[in-house]
Amino acid sequence: MIVRAMLRHAWWSIRGRFLIAGLAVVAHAAILALGFRRVASGVPGNWELGAADRARVEALAQVPFDVYLGQTWAGGGLATLLVVVAVALAVGGVAAERRQETLDLTLSLPASRGGWLVARGALVTALVTLLTLISAVVVAGIGVGMGHPIPAGTLLGTILLAGVGAAHAAALGLFSTTITRDSVAALLLGLGVLYLLGGVGESASVWAPGAWQDLGRWSAAPPWRSLASWLGVVALGAGGAIWRFTRTDV
């Protein structure tokens, strides 16, 4: 009962942002999927492209729909979009309720401060996974409409990894929101930390949130290394957020 109420409380403050994110994700998926027809037809004669770009587009024109999506959707813009969405949904919440003057009311309820943060993190993770599912339904639907069905395993892998990556980004978003009460500053801080972690992950050959759709990256290194890095960031992010929020005077 209390958990459901805490999730509902988080939802109240997230739903506007979630709606905007949903529209962005659907538009992104539809544009990419519908763009396949144009890409598959090769480079139009009136396009002025450099040799490298021309070669890339020509190469893309030769690939099947699911491989095209793997490069442009799952392994491309969707990852970046979902990272931004996860952090944007995670920042704010109870830690920033002073501005709405509801902080004393919320903190007078019999729930731990850590509980409020965990509820928000869990909801963000679930919502980002749901957004990926919606995006997958859009690309799969358009693919079927164009006569290019996509293997269910590819979509499922993308959705699962998005959920894993969302937990990562949400934990850092929660942490950054306990550093600064300003939501925009917290968003920028969270994205900055994720960018740095992505770079570290790249050089250490482990999976990082910036590459969360990249199944190859996940399996290229020993899986325990990626798992350990993921667990480490989630634990440090969420644990740090709870530690700071329970000790900060509000």
Add this chain to the structure above:
Amino acid sequence: MIRTEGLTKRYGGVTAVDGLSLDLPAGSVVGVVGPNGAGKTTLLRLLLGITRPSAGRGTVLGHSLADSLAIRQAVALVPDSKALYQHTTVAGFLRFYAAFHPNVDGSAARALLGRWGVDPGRPVSKLSRGERSKVLLAAVVARGAPLTLLDEPSDGLDPGAVEALWGTLLEQLAGREGGGIVLSTHRLDEVERLCDRIVVLRQGALALEGELDEVRSRWQRLTVRLEGEPEPAATEGLQDVRIRNGVVEAVTSSWDGSLPAGLAARGELIEARPMGLREIYLTAVGHDR
């Protein structure tokens, strides 16, 4: 009900609550008054564990202040801000509140809101401050917590609504077995009407505490005729002392029917006049007349 020892809260260089030691018995209805910035809201936040003390300790309903979760399970709050979550309706808020407090009587809350003219179907974002107050009060009254902290509950209410609120509070909250109410307010008429104890804060420190009747009988304005020049020690312990033409006017906070020793030796009591609560309050907080 509430016991504190040296309870202190500092925000940077500002001391909001300064070494407060209180012992408020179970079942009391306590009025906490004081000028703006005296530490009333901070005291309520400390008692509920919303903020942690910088020094000192205390218990609320037997729970240590460190065990704030247990306190919040037993204590209800109407906060000073009267802010509610904007993205829901009155009924939605009551359902949300009831999820944390299963003993909330939903029909009692709706009945109170009906009596106070607040439609449960209205969006919270459309409510005035006074209406939000009523929603919070309805939720708290319907919960029937062993201890209720009310921070300026009548703020934003029209006189008719204040009367209705007081009637409801007296009817439903006062005199609970083992529990009580702490009412932070600027309104002394509210204290006189609802409370049986008073706590006066001044710059975070305790200026006065006691049962209302006892405070009224202890605080007296004395008029004493002196024989000869008064010695400084004669008026020690008295407040608001004025000496004119051999007559001393002063306030004592410990009247027991006889003059303080310093004055008794050299003076004759002309009058011991009981003081109104407003006069007692102004003297206690050091307000210049």
